[in-house]
Amino acid sequence: MDIRFDDRVAIVTGAGNGLGREYALELARRGARVVVNDLGGSGSGHGQSATAADRVVDEIRAAGGEAVASHDSVATRAGGAAIVAAALDNWGRVDICINNAGFLRNNRFEDLTDKQIDAILDVHLKGAFYVGQPAYRAMRRGGYGRMLFTASASGVFGHAWQANYGAAKSGLVGLSNVVALEGSAYGIQSNVLLPTADSRLAAEMDPGFMEIPAFADAVRNADFAASEGRVVLPFNVPLALYLVSEACSATHGLYSSNSGRYARVRICAVEGWVAPAGTTPPTVEDIGAHFDQIERMENWSEPMTVYDEFGAVARAARAQGVYS
Template identity: 80%
Template sequence: MADISFAGQVAIVTGAGNGLGRDYALELARRGAKVVVNDLGGSGSGVGASATAAAAVVDEIRAAGGEAVANTSSVASREGGASVVNSALEAWGRVDILISNAGFLRNGRFEDLTDEQIDPILDVHLKAAFYVGQPAYRAMRANGYGRMLFTGSASAMFGHAWQTNYAAGKGAMLGLSNVIALEGSAYGIQSNVLLPTANSRLAAEMDQGFMEIPAFAQALQNADFSTSDGRVVPEFNTPLALYLVSKDCTATHGVYSSNSGRYARVRICAAEGWVAPRGATPPSIEDIASHFDQISELGDFSEPMTVYDEFTAVAKAARKQGVYP
């Protein structure tokens, strides 16, 4: 198989001063992309700002013969998002790739979270995806091509105690990306979500108080990490991330997991479920209770790619169960 190249393409990576974003930017540049390295330079909890992190990555790319520019705007504002995209347009006149990776962590019990722990998290994860994504999408649409990758989290898809704020922001990437994938299909734009797993500076923000939750503590204590040694690092996430934003990849409207060298699609699907008796009379609560096992059993399932696909799946289930001919 021929090497995958990004020659002639322009990529934006947010949060590229450290960790995952840094490795994405370096590998994109090594494979020929021109890269906007965006990083506000704040701490793992989103405090402070510094131009040092982004500049260091740009210097590393240039020292290796690549092309890159630094951008230190906050992606958590519309003005900052526009600035990030303008850096690409002013330097190279186009945008082909956006990896929305910037973020930070502020852990705490759900019941105790303050606005200072909720709003900035949603701003840097969810709103930033709009603030950078919208101008990047417009630039991609103008060229009839684009690849967008949004950073989700297993904390949202599967759950992590004391991270409701973070999980809410990361879980929102699923809905955002799915709709971008649908709208973008008319203009050559693909969109996916990646759930990366890596030890990073965000680990320092993890308050171990979550061990107060017995089921969660037991899950952590019983977890088998025997195949993860040396594999929970940014470099193990980069191959899947970059494939998903390459010309070679035709997948869109998907969610993918990268964990300890295992790469897998994560599916959102609907069980066949139970179909209420024919007619316009809704079932009772008791009807739901008596059929709840059938409602909950995965069994045969469908994977709707639009809200309307679910109607087709419902009709199929109704005919299978003999409710409608």
């Protein structure tokens, strides 16, 4: 299989450094025309410069590829519209949108300020709307599209001192799920990637999170035996590019890339406990009496819509003899 992107137009936000830069360079090497978007801020989201995006565009062009720079902010509707307009004005279409822009501002949950919360939500979550919506409209007109949202294990699994970042990143999971459902009518696929890489954002990590005993134990006891030399940017590129390729038919998915291990991450519901038949709700004590069964990891299902869960409930009720 030779994965190519000839004649495809890709938008990559936050492409001046880190993962975004790697995605843009490899997309271009495989034939894509790329909008390299980057505001040029620091790892904490401060400052602005055209240098980062321009440098990546120069690299792509020097290698014989096609690219244009966008220095617009994803955190405003006007910025998002301008980013997509750069693709449409230059090449008349949008086929791929990788929402990657982001930064870190860490603090204790109870100490997070409005500036620390709003700035993260504006770029990571609202930015995905501001760029994603006009990109989606262009994809719908073309009858084809690949959306990739960059979430994080910090949100899906948890990381102390990153409540703002984790909340924004987990919000992207819900966003992608809905885009995948709506996009299925128009040839548009949407997935989420949880990349793991030692990027410049690592410099923004405050070791103060080690004050949390259970989290500090998790850090100290982590087994990195399979990770040496593999928690680097290039190890995340193959899965990201496959997910936005024509070869990929998967959509509505959540995928982890960690140390060379690539895996589907599932949000599922176990069979649980079904209350007795009838219209009388159980008591709080009933829940307590059956909580072990509610937590038991067996006979799980993965609903793809909120309505799919009703079918899982019916199956559980029949299995437990509550309804025939």
